[in-house]
Amino acid sequence: MRAFTRLGSILTCVAFVAAADYPFDLTEISAPDGSISAKFVSLGATLTELWVKDKNGQARDVVLGYDDNSKLLTDPDHPVFNPVVGRYANRIKNGTFSIPITKDAQAAGPGVYQIPTNDHNGEVSNPNGRGIIALNFGPYGWDRRNFTLFSHTPSSATYKFVDDLGEGFPGSVVAYVTHAASNGGVFETSIRAYATEQTPIMLTQHVYWNLDAFQDNVNDILDHHLQLDASRVVHLDGDAIPYGDFINTPGTIFDFKQGRVIGERWNETVDLCGPPCQGFDHEWIYDHNETNRIGTSLWSENSGIRLDISTNQPAVQVYTAYWLNTPRKEVHGGPSLVYGPWAAVAIEQQGYVDAINTPEWGVDQLYGPGKDFTWSTTYKFSIVQ
Ligand SMILES: *[C@@H]1O[C@H](CO)[C@@H](O)[C@H](O)[C@H]1NC(C)=O
Ligand SMILES: *[C@@H]1O[C@H](CO)[C@@H](O)[C@H](O)[C@H]1NC(C)=O
Ligand SMILES: *[C@@H]1O[C@H](CO)[C@@H](O)[C@H](O)[C@H]1NC(C)=O
Ligand SMILES: *[C@@H]1O[C@H](CO)[C@@H](O)[C@H](O)[C@H]1NC(C)=O
Numbered sequence: 001m002r003a004f005t006r007l008g009s010i011l012t013c014v015a016f017v018a019a020a021d022y023p024f025d026l027t028e029i030s031a032p033d034g035s036i037s038a039k040f041v042s043l044g045a046t047l048t049e050l051w052v053k054d055k056n057g058q059a060r061d062v063v064l065g066y067d068d069n070s071k072l073l074t075d076p077d078h079p080v081f082n083p084v085v086g087r088y089a090n091r092i093k094n095g096t097f098s099i100p101i102t103k104d105a106q107a108a109g110p111g112v113y114q115i116p117t118n119d120h121n122g123e124v125s126n127p128n129g130r131g132i133i134a135l136n137f138g139p140y141g142w143d144r145r146n147f148t149l150f151s152h153t154p155s156s157a158t159y160k161f162v163d164d165l166g167e168g169f170p171g172s173v174v175a176y177v178t179h180a181a182s183n184g185g186v187f188e189t190s191i192r193a194y195a196t197e198q199t200p201i202m203l204t205q206h207v208y209w210n211l212d213a214f215q216d217n218v219n220d221i222l223d224h225h226l227q228l229d230a231s232r233v234v235h236l237d238g239d240a241i242p243y244g245d246f247i248n249t250p251g252t253i254f255d256f257k258q259g260r261v262i263g264e265r266w267n268e269t270v271d272l273c274g275p276p277c278q279g280f281d282h283e284w285i286y287d288h289n290e291t292n293r294i295g296t297s298l299w300s301e302n303s304g305i306r307l308d309i310s311t312n313q314p315a316v317q318v319y320t321a322y323w324l325n326t327p328r329k330e331v332h333g334g335p336s337l338v339y340g341p342w343a344a345v346a347i348e349q350q351g352y353v354d355a356i357n358t359p360e361w362g363v364d365q366l367y368g369p370g371k372d373f374t375w376s377t378t379y380k381f382s383i384v385q
Contacts, residue, residue, distance in 0.1 A: 044083030055304025171197030222263030
């Protein structure tokens with residue numbers, strides 16, 4: 001037993017030594033039945049390729065990305081292709097919050113924390129943001145940090161990350177991220193995070209989907225069908241910060257409860273995600289809290305690929321990727337062709353946006369000793385019936 005454990009740790013060491021190009025070392029997993037395979041790099045525990053079969057049994061890579069994964073760190077546009085996002089995803093008003101949380105934590109005072117801002121003229125902190133991008137200068141979200149490969153089997157990979165940089169957040173956080181593929185076209189990511197002190201944690205996985213994979217001259221997701229088991233969307237101000245109330249979606253442009261084509265009524269989405277952004281960048285609150293129930297479905301009649309997502313998270317951010325302008329991967333027709341506006345839809349299972357400045361919601365996003373953060377999402381692929 002002891003020798004076995006030692007062998008295990010020697011093998012782990014060998015894996016690190018062999019991965020000369022860390023943190024861009026590629027790790028591959030696949031389901032035993034061959035229905036799905038995926039590749040990751042250590043930086044941000046990022047998904048770089050996800051291959052599933054279309055209606056003709058041909059595999060397509062249904063996530064956006066780069067051929068040169070070092071661009072995940074250096075691309076100034078910072079589209080955030082498919083990593084784990086943290087320590088606090090989405091946006092924080094004025095990069096400020098207090099512990100315990102209060103509505104008016106904005107002025108400096110006892111228990112008030114200030115983290116770097118990088119979005120909306122410095123009024124917002126956003127780990128996905130494009131504002132401040134200089135390396136080693138914040139906000140330097142988890143997507144651009146070095147995770148290490150902790151364990152690996154043919155069908156799963158676990159990464160470990162220690163967030164002790166702080167960036168104004170209290171305490172350190174240790175996170176384990178497991179990606180797994182299983183029979184029947186199932187991909188799953190689960191995260192467990194432990195904090196040394198009380199701190200807000202809101203993690204997500206920021207995956208850009210295009211279920212056609214840019215074949216047959218289809219260049220955007222406007223003909224994809226989207227279904228959200230949600231009847232409310234968070235009401236946002238001009239900085240994409242919540243007012244604290246919700247928009248009831250039935251009948252509105254935000255109504256995807258029954259499932260419909262994303263591009264339908266598209267002219268009503270002009271400036272909807274903040275002028276000149278056309279399309280969606282909003283958070284829907286699920287109508288259920290059941291981890292095993294489908295929250296989001298996305299499908300394309302063109303490829304015949306259908307994706308059903310279930311999660312332990314209460315909400316989903318849907319971003320129709322207006323701001324993209326990035327050379328495509330070769331498998332998607334790059335590098336001469338680019339991913340442009342609406343080339344993908346980013347779908348992020350997460351907590352309530354900026355709940356740490358919205359105490360009226362009664363949502364507790366503080367974690368620490370005795371209270372671990374958990375995140376799990378299952379992506380199930382099938383063929384459109
Ligand atoms: C933003 O936070 C800083 C530091 O706490 C504070 O001085 C400033 O007044 C805040 N700005 C707004 C607009 O609330
Ligand atoms: C990530 O790892 C690379 C390679 O070891 C190293 O050069 C870089 O400084 C690390 N980055 C951080 C933020 O620790
Ligand atoms: C959108 O286009 C439809 C059909 O062309 C038209 O009837 C409708 O008035 C337009 N709506 C807006 C907000 O422009
Ligand atoms: C989900 O759980 C939260 C927290 O317990 C609760 O406030 C909310 O009403 C629940 N939502 C639904 C749809 O059951």
